[in-house]
Amino acid sequence: MTTISQTAGRSLRPSSSGGFFGALAHGVTALFDRLERRSAVKTLSELDDRALRDIGITRSQIEDAVYGQFKAELTRYL
Numbered sequence: 001m002t003t004i005s006q007t008a009g010r011s012l013r014p015s016s017s018g019g020f021f022g023a024l025a026h027g028v029t030a031l032f033d034r035l036e037r038r039s040a041v042k043t044l045s046e047l048d049d050r051a052l053r054d055i056g057i058t059r060s061q062i063e064d065a066v067y068g069q070f071k072a073e074l075t076r077y078l
Contacts, residue, residue, distance in 0.1 A: 037067060040066045041063055041066050044057075044066065045062060
């Protein structure tokens, strides 16, 4: 009787496109992005209204500008 292995054709090494280390790298990158954006929001929040007006945003638009949701309106003026 012939036995066929279920692991035939599969590589034993982890794939380079994913796995634990890929997920870990993605998580670390996301964490640093989040921290950087929080820092930008804090820095912009510390500016006075005149300085914010000079860069083209109002206080209520700070988070949208930092997180990229305000980009379409900003490019209209450039």
